Amino acid sequence: MKFLIVFVALFAVALANPTADILRSESDVGPENFKYDWETSDGQAAQAQGVLNNPGSDHESLAVQGSYRFVGDDGVTYQVNYIADENGFQPQGAHLPVAP
Numbered sequence: 001m002k003f004l005i006v007f008v009a010l011f012a013v014a015l016a017n018p019t020a021d022i023l024r025s026e027s028d029v030g031p032e033n034f035k036y037d038w039e040t041s042d043g044q045a046a047q048a049q050g051v052l053n054n055p056g057s058d059h060e061s062l063a064v065q066g067s068y069r070f071v072g073d074d075g076v077t078y079q080v081n082y083i084a085d086e087n088g089f090q091p092q093g094a095h096l097p098v099a100p
Contacts, residue, residue, distance in 0.1 A: 019042070020040040020041050021040065022038065022039075022040055022041075023040060023041055024037065024038055024039045025037075025038040025039075026038070032051065032052040032055050033049070033051045034048075034050050035048070035049040035050075036048060036049075042071065043069070043070065043071040043077055044068075044069065044070045045069050046066065046067065046068035046069075047067055048064055048065065048066025048067070049064070049065060049066065050062055050063060050064035050065070050066075051063055053085075053086075061085065062084075062085070063083075063084070063085040063086070064082075064084040064085070065083050065084075066081075066082060066084075067079060067081040068080055076095075078093060079093055079094075080092070080093040080096070081093065
């Protein structure tokens, strides 16, 4: 169920701009893993894959690795690569500050 919620939320972002055409949209959602990849004609794109670690145990956690990109109001294309797991959301991007 968690995977479906994540997928639907990110897919809704792609559909938020009614003037953009969907160029690619693929997904594979299972009970303990998921994968999706989409791109729109306005420069937005996202891809991610996730797996449920330790399913059914007290230490169950979701581990996701992915990226997304979008064109900002300034016309610059921004890309974020990330890992999200038991250690939190860990984004990386040329436009993001780096912790010392």
